[in-house]
Amino acid sequence: MSEDSFLVIAGKTYQSRLILGTGKYKTLELMKQALVTADPAMVTVAVRRVDLTDKSSQSFWKFLPAGLPILPNTAGCYTAEDAIRTARLAREALETNLIKLEVIGDPKTLFPDVEATLQATKVLVKEGFTVLPYTSDDPIVARRLEEAGAATIMPLAAPIGSGQGILNPLPVQFILQQAKVPVIVDAGVGTASDAAVVMELGAAGVLMNTAVAEAQDPVAMAQAMKLAVKAGRLAYLAGRMPKKYGSSASSPSAGLVTPVGR
Amino acid sequence: MIILAPLTNTSAISLPVSGYNLCVKISLNGDLKELAQAVTLQQLLDDLGIPAGRVACEVNLKIIKRPFYGETLLKEGDDVEIIQAIGGG
Numbered sequence: 001m002s003e004d005s006f007l008v009i010a011g012k013t014y015q016s017r018l019i020l021g022t023g024k025y026k027t028l029e030l031m032k033q034a035l036v037t038a039d040p041a042m043v044t045v046a047v048r049r050v051d052l053t054d055k056s057s058q059s060f061w062k063f064l065p066a067g068l069p070i071l072p073n074t075a076g077c078y079t080a081e082d083a084i085r086t087a088r089l090a091r092e093a094l095e096t097n098l099i100k101l102e103v104i105g106d107p108k109t110l111f112p113d114v115e116a117t118l119q120a121t122k123v124l125v126k127e128g129f130t131v132l133p134y135t136s137d138d139p140i141v142a143r144r145l146e147e148a149g150a151a152t153i154m155p156l157a158a159p160i161g162s163g164q165g166i167l168n169p170l171p172v173q174f175i176l177q178q179a180k181v182p183v184i185v186d187a188g189v190g191t192a193s194d195a196a197v198v199m200e201l202g203a204a205g206v207l208m209n210t211a212v213a214e215a216q217d218p219v220a221m222a223q224a225m226k227l228a229v230k231a232g233r234l235a236y237l238a239g240r241m242p243k244k245y246g247s248s249a250s251s252p253s254a255g256l257v258t259p260v261g262r
Numbered sequence: 263m264i265i266l267a268p269l270t271n272t273s274a275i276s277l278p279v280s281g282y283n284l285c286v287k288i289s290l291n292g293d294l295k296e297l298a299q300a301v302t303l304q305q306l307l308d309d310l311g312i313p314a315g316r317v318a319c320e321v322n323l324k325i326i327k328r329p330f331y332g333e334t335l336l337k338e339g340d341d342v343e344i345i346q347a348i349g350g351g
Contacts, residue, residue, distance in 0.1 A: 021351030031349065046350025049291040049343065050312060060348055061316060075350055085323070089345050092325050093318035160351070187351075209351030 005233070007041055007205050009182055010130040010151040014041035017199070018229045019071065019184065020222070021209025028063040030218050035065050038212070038222035041205065042069035044100055046076070047090045071132065073100040078113070080120040087124055099124060100154070100186075100207075101133040110160040114141045118148060125149035134186050137171040139178060146181055153179050154207065157198060158188025161210045165194035169201060176202045192221075192228035199232025200240070288340045297336065304331035307344070317346045 007014040020040040025031035035043060043064065064070075072090035077083035080103060087099045103120055105113030117133050118141070124131050130151045135141055137155040145153055155172055158164035165188065166172065176183050182204030189195050189208045198206050206229055215221035286297040290306075297306070303326055307314055319326045320343040326334050336342065 022349040023351050025349065028349075044351055045347040047318075047345055048348050050310075050317060050346045052291060052293075052310060052344075055311065060346075070347070072347060073350055088325055089318040089320065089343075090347070092327070093316055093345060094347060207351075 007182060009132070014069070015039075016041040016226075016229070017205040017233055018195075018225060019044065019186075019205060019207040020212060020225075021207070022060075022064070023209055024213035025218060028060065031213070032063040032065065034212055034218045034222035035068065037219050038226045040068070040226075042071045042098070044071045044073050044207070044209070045094075047072055047074070047086050047093065069098070070094050070096055071098050071100050072096065074102050074120075075100075076104070077102060078104055080116040080123070083116070083120045084123050087120075087129060088127075091129065097128055097130045099129050099131055101131050112136055112156075114138065117141075118144055121145055121148045121150050132184070137168060137175065139171055139174040142175045142183075143178060146179060150181065152182045152184050152204070154184045154186035156187040157185045157194070158190075160187040162188055163190025163194075163211055163214075164188050165190050166198055166201075169197075172198075172203070173201055192224040195225050195228040196232035196235070199229055200235045202236050205229075286336060286338050286340075288336055288338075288342050290342050291344060300335055300337070302332055303334040303336060303342070306336065306342070307331065310344075312344060317344050319344050 007017045016039055018038055018040045019042050020035060020038055021044045022031055023046065072094055074083040074086040077086055083101060083103045090099060091097060101117060101120055101124065103113045103116040105111050112135050114136055117135055121131050121133050125148060132152045132154055133145050133150050134154045135145060142153045142155065153175060155175055157166040172185065184205040184207055185198045185203045186207040189198065189206060189211045191211060195206050208225065212218050212221045212225060286300055288295055288297060303319055314328055314331060321334060322341050
């Protein structure tokens with residue numbers, strides 16, 4: 001396999017094309033097992049106030065596999081200003097320039113506010129952040145984000161946490177065709193085949209949280225996702241056969257023992 | 263302990279309180295707290311039992327870099343935020 005097997009973000013190489021979230025697990029131990037099993041490129045974390053009444057929240061780190069790159073997010077931010085503030089705090093706390101930029105526009109759909117996302121991207125890129133923006137599947141917005149210096153484009157496959165799988169592949173394909181930075185499909189994947197479909201389209205990676213965390217058996221799903229992302233990528237590289245509108249027998253008709261139609 | 267009981271009167275934070283010169287009222291992660299004396303950010307973290315390693319601190323919306331925790335004296339009315347990473351997507 002070529003170097004194409006690896007995901008490269010802002011000059012750094014990752015051995016996996018899967019990025020996992022760390023939220024919603026029933027227990028931290030389950031999260032740890034899922035992360036060890038999936039062996040993702042990196043894991044996302046949220047940035048929140050330290051709970052001064054509950055010290056147990058500080059044990060989160062003990063359950064993150066050592067050496068796993070951390071991708072802090074700005075989840076829960078509804079303005080560019082809040083997202084920028086959160087990104088700066090994340091950089092200070094976690095000593096990483098990576099930021100998964102999320103500026104949410106609506107609490108019901110959790111769709112991104114793309115105008116604010118673009119605005120925040122410009123500011124954060126100027127401040128030296130490696131910005132991975134969560135965005136809609138709008139190819140024009142994707143181009144603007146890339147022009148603003150985003151390190152990746154992360155269009156949604158379906159609403160965050162919906163598990164619907166990719167609902168509208170065509171605009172994502174438009175983004176894939178034009179983008180010169182990695183396109184990582186973020187949000188909406190529900191099961192392994194969804195991840196494989198996204199990778200078969202040519203996505204550079206997939207980011208997911210709920211699909212693994214809320215599976216009946218998160219550790220088994222972590223393994224399934226790991227394999228699906230690899231299988232999808234391999235299928236993309238292999239180049240699928242063209243779709244046909246008719247059948248085409250796989251076995252030759254010559255040399256049949258019994259002639260057809262006797 | 264350098265932290266006294268949390269304040270319930272929100273207006274107290276900006277009012278000078280005579281006779282309590284050693285008391286400093288701050289907002290800590292959105293809650294009003296009264297400190298027993300003028301303390302540094304480092305002393306506050308120590309008192310809260312928070313290791314400085316994986317947190318970030320803001321005083322009045324300005325991030326205080328880790329090496330400066332020990333020299334950042336908390337003043338009356340300061341808005342202090344201490345954040346950390348938790349599970350999330």
